Amino acid sequence: MQEQYSPREIEHAAQQEWERTDAFRVEETPDRDTYYCLSMFPYPSGKLHMGHVRNYTIGDVIARYQRMQGRNVLQPMGWDAFGMPAENAAMNNQVAPAAWTWSNIDYMRNQLKSLGLAIDWSREFATCAPDYYRWEQWLFTRLFKKGVIYRKNGTVNWDPVDQTVLANEQVIDGRGWRSGALVEKREIPMYYFRITDYAEELLSSLDDLPGWPEQVKTMQRNWIGKSVGMEVHFPYDQASIGRDGKLKVFTTRPDTLMGATYVAVAPEHPLAAQAAESDPQLQAFIEECKRGGVSEADIATQEKKGHATRLFVEHPLTGEKLPVWVANYVLMGYGEGAVMAVPAHDERDFAFASQYGLPIKPVIRTSAGDSTPAPWQDAYAEKGVLINSDEFDGLDFDSAFTAIGEVLKQKELGEPRTQFRLRDWGISRQRYWGCPIPIIHCPSCGDVPVPDDQLPVVLPEDVVPDGAGSPLAKMPEFYECTCPSCNQPARRETDTMDTFVESSWYFARYASPHYDKGMVDPTAANHWLPVDQYIGGIEHAILHLLYARFFHKLMRDEGLVDSDEPFKNLLTQGMVLADTYYRIDEKGARTWYNPADVEVETDSKGKVLSARLRSDGLPVEIGGTEKMSKSKNNGVDPQAMIDQYGADTCRLFMMFASPPDMSLEWSDSGVEGAQRFLRRVWRLAHQHITDGLPGALDITSLNDAQKQVRRATHLAIRQASQDIGQHHKFNTAIAAVMTLMNVLEKAPRDSEQDRAVLQEGLETVTLLLAPITPHIAHTLWQGLGHDTPVIDAPWPQLDESALVQDSLELVIQVNGKLRGHIQVPADASREDVEAAARSNENVLRFTDGLTIRKVIVVPGKLVNIVAN
RNA sequence: GCCUCGGUGGCGGAAUUGGUAGACGCGGCGGAUUCAAAAUCCGCUUCUGGUGACAGAGUGGGAGUUCGAUUCUCCCCCGGGGCACCA
Numbered sequence: 001m002q003e004q005y006s007p008r009e010i011e012h013a014a015q016q017e018w019e020r021t022d023a024f025r026v027e028e029t030p031d032r033d034t035y036y037c038l039s040m041f042p043y044p045s046g047k048l049h050m051g052h053v054r055n056y057t058i059g060d061v062i063a064r065y066q067r068m069q070g071r072n073v074l075q076p077m078g079w080d081a082f083g084m085p086a087e088n089a090a091m092n093n094q095v096a097p098a099a100w101t102w103s104n105i106d107y108m109r110n111q112l113k114s115l116g117l118a119i120d121w122s123r124e125f126a127t128c129a130p131d132y133y134r135w136e137q138w139l140f141t142r143l144f145k146k147g148v149i150y151r152k153n154g155t156v157n158w159d160p161v162d163q164t165v166l167a168n169e170q171v172i173d174g175r176g177w178r179s180g181a182l183v184e185k186r187e188i189p190m191y192y193f194r195i196t197d198y199a200e201e202l203l204s205s206l207d208d209l210p211g212w213p214e215q216v217k218t219m220q221r222n223w224i225g226k227s228v229g230m231e232v233h234f235p236y237d238q239a240s241i242g243r244d245g246k247l248k249v250f251t252t253r254p255d256t257l258m259g260a261t262y263v264a265v266a267p268e269h270p271l272a273a274q275a276a277e278s279d280p281q282l283q284a285f286i287e288e289c290k291r292g293g294v295s296e297a298d299i300a301t302q303e304k305k306g307h308a309t310r311l312f313v314e315h316p317l318t319g320e321k322l323p324v325w326v327a328n329y330v331l332m333g334y335g336e337g338a339v340m341a342v343p344a345h346d347e348r349d350f351a352f353a354s355q356y357g358l359p360i361k362p363v364i365r366t367s368a369g370d371s372t373p374a375p376w377q378d379a380y381a382e383k384g385v386l387i388n389s390d391e392f393d394g395l396d397f398d399s400a401f402t403a404i405g406e407v408l409k410q411k412e413l414g415e416p417r418t419q420f421r422l423r424d425w426g427i428s429r430q431r432y433w434g435c436p437i438p439i440i441h442c443p444s445c446g447d448v449p450v451p452d453d454q455l456p457v458v459l460p461e462d463v464v465p466d467g468a469g470s471p472l473a474k475m476p477e478f479y480e481c482t483c484p485s486c487n488q489p490a491r492r493e494t495d496t497m498d499t500f501v502e503s504s505w506y507f508a509r510y511a512s513p514h515y516d517k518g519m520v521d522p523t524a525a526n527h528w529l530p531v532d533q534y535i536g537g538i539e540h541a542i543l544h545l546l547y548a549r550f551f552h553k554l555m556r557d558e559g560l561v562d563s564d565e566p567f568k569n570l571l572t573q574g575m576v577l578a579d580t581y582y583r584i585d586e587k588g589a590r591t592w593y594n595p596a597d598v599e600v601e602t603d604s605k606g607k608v609l610s611a612r613l614r615s616d617g618l619p620v621e622i623g624g625t626e627k628m629s630k631s632k633n634n635g636v637d638p639q640a641m642i643d644q645y646g647a648d649t650c651r652l653f654m655m656f657a658s659p660p661d662m663s664l665e666w667s668d669s670g671v672e673g674a675q676r677f678l679r680r681v682w683r684l685a686h687q688h689i690t691d692g693l694p695g696a697l698d699i700t701s702l703n704d705a706q707k708q709v710r711r712a713t714h715l716a717i718r719q720a721s722q723d724i725g726q727h728h729k730f731n732t733a734i735a736a737v738m739t740l741m742n743v744l745e746k747a748p749r750d751s752e753q754d755r756a757v758l759q760e761g762l763e764t765v766t767l768l769l770a771p772i773t774p775h776i777a778h779t780l781w782q783g784l785g786h787d788t789p790v791i792d793a794p795w796p797q798l799d800e801s802a803l804v805q806d807s808l809e810l811v812i813q814v815n816g817k818l819r820g821h822i823q824v825p826a827d828a829s830r831e832d833v834e835a836a837a838r839s840n841e842n843v844l845r846f847t848d849g850l851t852i853r854k855v856i857v858v859p860g861k862l863v864n865i866v867a868n
Numbered sequence: 869g870c871c872u873c874g875g876u877g878g879c880g881g882a883a884u885u886g887g888u889a890g891a892c893g894c895g896g897c898g899g900a901u902u903c904a905a906a907a908u909c910c911g912c913u914u915c916u917g918g919u920g921a922c923a924g925a926g927u928g929g930g931a932g933u934u935c936g937a938u939u940c941u942c943c944c945c946c947g948g949g950g951c952a953c954c955a
Contacts (some may be wrong), residue, residue, distance in 0.1 A: 003883055041955095042955095043954090043955055045955090080955070083955065084953085084954065084955085085954080085955085154895095157953075158952075165953075166953075167953040167954065168952085168953055169953075169954045169955095170953085170954090195900095207879080215872065215873060215906085216872090218871085218872070219871065219872055219873095219950075222870090222871050222872080222953090223871075223950090223951085225871095294950050294952095294953085295951070295952085295953090296869090296870080296952075297869080297870090297950090299869090299949055299950085300869040300870065301869050302869090327881070329869095333952090344871055358936085385940065422952090423952070425952075426952080427955095429953065430953095431953085433874095461912085498952095498953070499953095499954095499955070500952095500953095500955085503955080504938095517921095532915085534907095537949090538872090538873080538948095538949060539949060539950065539954095539955080540948085540950095541950070542872095542950060542951080542952085543950080543951090543952065543955090544870090545954080546952095562901055573947090574873090574874095574948090575948075575949070577948070599905080610922080624947095625948075626948085626949095627948085627949075629954070629955085630954080630955085631954060631955095656880085656881090656892085656893070657880060657881080657893095658880065658881060661873095662873095662874080662878085662881090663873085663874075663947095663949080665880090665948095667879075667880075667894095669879070669880080669894055669895070670879085670880065670893065670894045670895090671894095673893055673894055673895095673907090674892080674893085676904090677893080677909095678895095679907095680908095683908095707920095722884095731880090731881070731882085731892085731893095732882070732892080734882095734892080734893090735882075735892035735893075736892085738892055738893070739891080739892065742892090760898080760932060778933080809888095809903080810888095810895080811887080811888045813887085813935085813936075816887090816934095816936040816937095817936090818888055821888080853935085854935060855935095856887090856935055856936080858887055861888090862888070862936095864887080864935055864936065865935090866935045866936090
């Protein structure tokens with residue numbers, strides 16, 4: 001072992017040895033305990049950012065720790081390779097998305113390898129490869145035939161200038177991000193997954209996931225949003241529009257039905273369109289509602305507006321005429337796209353009724369009384385006894401629910417129903433760089449799925465999109481085809497799939513990544529699945545994780561996997577945040593500048609005053625702290641840090657900075673300290689090894705000093721084992737090793753036994769650090785005299801007897817305030833402890849003139865004397 | 869707007885889940901070593917008052933429960949994430 005710690009050399013050597021011995025390649029070995037450790041695969045955006053380093057180091061620490069527990073650990077890596085950034089890069093640089101993506105993958109693969117991750121690279125794949133997405137298309141055709149996938153209209157953001165559909169991210173303040181044009185809502189046909197058919201199961205099986213954070217399960221439950229309520233029909237007979245019918249609404253408060261004073265429908269509701277046929281003003285209002293983006297955040301924060309129609313519906317119980325309004329706050333996507341409005345007991349309806357002068361009729365006795373004068377009070381929404389409701393007066397919520405449900409059922413005007421907030425998953429995208437939807441539109445046969453023997457539908461790879469419309473729709477050589485059932489000329493679907501589809505099943509593909517007879521090899525898939533530990537950003541808590549759970553169930557129902565859930569344990573990593581900086585051009589478009597290119601001015605207290613771009617010295621706007629992302633250009637490239645300090649230092653620094661589930665504002669202050677710590681470990685080990693390795697440790701003949709050192713070693717084992725193995729708190733595990741090092745550096749090294757105790761300490765430091773800083777651990781382990789590599793060494797065992805102490809220090813409090821410390825024998829009785837506390841000098845001083853009322857003794861911890 | 873998580877020294881964070889607030893590290897200050905510097909080592913470092921022993925205050929703000937609250941309860945403020953086409 002060299003005297004100087006030189007990360008570059010030892011990291012290179014360790015990585016070469018792992019590669020030479022294929023150290024992380026795994027196979028299905030039936031007699032071994034398996035552990036599938038999976039980190040969310042990256043989008044190949046160009047370079048790694050700190051969030052990636054954090055994510056993959058966490059995964060690697062867990063994988064290596066599990067290997068030291070003796071398990072057969074699978075840790076794969078791949079690329080979520082389809083997506084919008086490739087199209088944007090293509091437009092900016094005139095490179096085809098495929099070429100851009102593949103070169104990013106090559107660069108980022110090298111970056112990942114330089115981090116020394118224990119990955120089985122033989123299983124690597126990219127989702128943009130036809131032998132991957134072929135099976136996605138295969139599953140699509142199966143599901144389409146089963147009716148799990150269907151076609152209907154959906155609403156998208158339309159940029160009238162660029163003549164293209166925009167993603168929500170591309171709509172900023174209601175305008176297209178490139179054109180600056182006001183965005184409109186537009187209805188187009190799309191394919192949908194019937195995820196709502198699985199809503200009940202997706203909800204209930206959350207209870208079978210004790211290894212998931214409560215926070216994520218809560219968010220998913222709320223997202224699925226099961227509510228029990230009533231479907232209520234309001235009949236209408238409208239000579240003016242020549243149609244009869246029933247307006248269906250869903251309500252969770254049928255007990256307030258007698259207080260309904262109007263109904264409101266979404267602007268997209270068919271009844272709104274009917275009413276507008278003879279009403280130009282209403283027509284104009286509906287047009288106005290089309291302005292702006294489709295995202296819920298936009299819709300929910302816009303001003304609540306409504307417009308009366310000339311239509312009326314009948315109250316299902318009283319027959320009273322209720323006016324029909326069109327309101328922009330009613331969402332077409334939830335329930336029936338129509339609501340019954342009870343202004344007296346719903347805050348939003350109350351505001352709307354007040355604004356438009358609609359009647360407010362209280363029908364519930366609440367804690368605020370029998371009436372509902374303005375302003376709104378939260379108590380108005382309470383459940384209570386019914387009033388002003390004829391035959392239902394005096395009933396409480398539950399009996400009113402039942403009674404009103406029965407009457408509605410008799411009249412065939414409604415019945416109890418469960419409603420989910422969850423909507424079916426629309427997956428059609430009018431984009432190029434995605435998996436083609438395997439459907440052929442035939443004038444006589446309709447939508448025909450592409451037969452298995454014609455899969456995959458290969459995406460042409462040399463296209464450079466221009467940002468106007470869908471490129472595939474302009475390529476006859478792609479879309480012209482013949483119908484598989486009737487052989488007549490037909491047109492291939494030119495939409496591609498949402499990229500969430502690829503990331504919904506990749507975890508299963510890793511079990512048999514090169515299998516060419518099916519989506520997965522069921523034997524391999526069932527060997528590895530479910531994933532034992534899944535690690536990824538909290539930002540995926542809902543969408544990705546819900547879709548992956550849904551897909552796993554779809555695959556189960558196709559007989560491809562046996563398990564019900566894909567991820568047994570989930571660790572949601574907090575995001576790495578960084579400041580954002582931008583400038584706005586004359587069109588209103590924003591250009592984002594990387595924090596590395598910006599100079600920040602602060603006052604004497606460190607408060608940020610202004611920021612300017614280094615290259616031109618001119619000011620930039622400060623956009624706040626956000627997650628590192630391509631779109632805000634605030635990702636910090638870890639490469640410079642890896643080059644300067646090495647992978648171990650980066651890994652150590654990143655793991656020491658904070659616990660994995662906490663969000664982290666990026667700052668590199670402290671990297672030096674991580675490096676300094678590794679140098680100290682190296683130096684002590686080097687000195688120890690140079691002195692010659694000691695003989696065996698004899699724990700029966702240790703002196704007090706040696707016992708203290710050995711106690712420190714086993715305290716570190718206890719702390720690190722809990723922190724890494726159970727709580728995934730790597731920062732405190734590292735702190736424990738640092739504390740141990742502080743002891744070892746001062747430990748005596750004179751006798752053979754001194755040095756045997758130190759040997760145990762240094763071996764412990766090496767083993768505890770092995771998952772976190774694997775390269776230095778690899779070298780130290782050899783130096784400490786071991787032939788087998790540290791990756792296969794067992795995790796150190798705690799010797800409880802090393803922790804035993806003869807005496808303890810207790811805290812003495814008077815009235816809860818710290819007043820002193822006493823040293824007592826470990827086996828002292830409660831009486832002895834109390835007596836020692838009472839006679840403490842400081843206690844006497846602070847209780848002087850007071851009467852002692854109570855003495856609380858917490859064994860091994862403290863004594864609190866209550867006096868007044 | 870809705871759902872969810874968080875807020876502790878100058879900074880990152882710790883606190884065995886109701887029992888010594890600030891572990892461990894960064895930064896800062898002082899010292900040793902050195903011709904000098906780097907590196908390394910030692911000491912101090914929450915705030916206020918005091919030369920000091922020490923005392924008081926203190927975990928976003930306000931109230932409460934308790935012998936004792938960073939931890940539990942209620943109200944409020946601020947920040948992060950998600951909101952179905954960023955991934």
